[in-house]
Amino acid sequence: MKSLTLTIALLFLTALGTQVCYPWQNEQPQGYLHKIKDIGRMAVAQAESSESSEIAKLLKITERFDALDRALALGKQLHPYEDRVKKNMSAKLKKDIPRLREKIRPTPYVETFQKNWAAEVPSFKDNIAPVVDEWKKQTKKNIKGFYKKAQPQLLGLRTMLRSEADGLRSNIAPHEEEFRQKLI
Incomplete structure (x- = not known):
């Protein structure tokens, strides 16, 4: 044991x-x-x-x-x-x-497999091409729809960021000359 x-x-x-x-x-x-x-x-x-x-x-x-x-x-x-x-x-x-x-x-099996595979690939590409085209069109349509829906929020974000950046510039402006003197 x-x-x-x-x-x-x-x-x-x-x-x-x-x-x-x-x-x-x-x-x-x-x-x-x-x-x-x-x-x-x-x-x-x-x-x-x-x-x-x-x-x-x-x-x-x-x-x-x-x-x-x-x-x-x-x-x-x-x-x-x-x-x-x-x-x-x-x-x-x-x-x-x-x-x-x-x-x-x-072995002839490997050669036969390679020949059959090489013959099938072009027909597969031809058969799949319409599906791929349809998928691309649908994706473009979905992206355009998303962009249309998101555009107002993105514009609002852009205006808010601009106003914040302008406020930051106005707060930094008095110190700008001092920074330039120190850098030079």
């Missing part, structure tokens, strides 16, 4: 480092496991001092945290081997991909 648990833990740890995308990419996922373990141990310590200590003993939580510690340590030990296997597999794949490309390239 312990070996099964250890095997599952190893699979989980290797999968966690290689395939799972975790939200905080700057930190290692094992750091979160350590944090969770520490929080769990504190909770168990509090539970053992309270009435629920019998439940904690029944669930053997501390033993499970110890097993997690052993699994994390084993994951650290296996990390160099995992890297070596990844490098070997990528090297083999790099060798095999060109051979696969050579095998696939001369």
Whole structure:
């Protein structure tokens, strides 16, 4: 049973480092496991001092945290081997991909697909052109309608901004000469 648990833990740890995308990419996922373990141990310590200590003993939580510690340590030990296997597999794949490309390239299926696709694209363009033209006309019409509706508010905003700018100019005008003297 312990070996099964250890095997599952190893699979989980290797999968966690290689395939799972975790939200905080700057930190290692094992750091979160350590944090969770520490929080769990504190909770168990509090539970053992309270009435629920019998439940904690029944669930053997501390033993499970110890097993997690052993699994994390084993994951650290296996990390160099995992890297070596990844490098070997990528090297083999790099060798095999060109051979696969050579095998696939001369097939008549790929050529037939490309010819059929090239023949269908112009007919699709001809069929879709009226729909695109109608969509463009409808968009122009909608934009013109929006502009007509928004024009009074925009004109009001423009006049208000002009009056505010004129007020600002009149307030700054007495200080204008002083600023020019300092700039020169």
